[in-house]
Amino acid sequence: MPVELTPSQALGLWHSVSLAQVRVDSRDLTLRQLAILLHVYLVPPPHTVRGLAATLGVTKPVITRALDTMGALGLVDRVRDDRDRRNVIIKRTVEGALYLEKLGDLIILQGRHLSL
């Protein structure tokens, strides 16, 4: 079942969620980092650096750096692929799942408060 939004609702939703997120979260992930995080958690594994780079349309170092940052925050983890030891598999973490769960709650809450 699709979600039908008016232009006002769409931007209003983005507005209220962004605002709440800025106020709540000092980490201030970039849009790229957030896209990576969501992709890792919403799309079936395995996820590799190369795959993410292709998906986002960015270069590999961008992914490496984003994983460095989010890894330090505990939002993702990296493990060598034993079947092809050139690959690195990006793993989910409990903390990362919690982070996205809170974001989801925020979106739902703000969506519910939309009026127009």
Next chain:
Amino acid sequence: MPVELTPSQALGLWHSVSLAQVRVDSRDLTLRQLAILLHVYLVPPPHTVRGLAATLGVTKPVITRALDTMGALGLVDRVRDDRDRRNVIIKRTVEGALYLEKLGDLIILQGRHLSL
């Protein structure tokens, strides 16, 4: 009328929109910048640096810098307040309106494509 979303829909929407935005827009605004932009365009004027800082819960230089950046991109404009020349009024631009219009279209489109 509120917008009711399931957790999967909420995060799925954020995922697909973030992904599309990263692929389309090389400007890569930060979450703070986007929040400012949305606030300026969705909330009735006038908007001042101080007011935005209070709304976002950040310091004034953060707002000044964000306005510098987005001003250079043509997304917002700054005008001195003639009634109190200490204030700066943040003005909307055609280009900024167009930018947000495209973002809104993207959100609507991705919302429509949500399945679960």
Next chain:
DNA sequence: GCGGATCGTTACGCAAGCGTTTCTTTCGTC
């Protein structure tokens, strides 16, 4: 096993954002 291709990382110089502090202009009050 050797040579080329592939994967992820690191190095480099650069641009942009951060928080704190200081400065300049303007206001309001005495």
Next chain:
DNA sequence: GACGAAAGAAACGCTTGCGTAACGATCCGC
């Protein structure tokens, strides 16, 4: 008019992200 308060900008040192290019490790076909 003088003076403290307020708004926004600029300065400072620091951190983080960027794109390009180079680098080690690993795989695979011969």
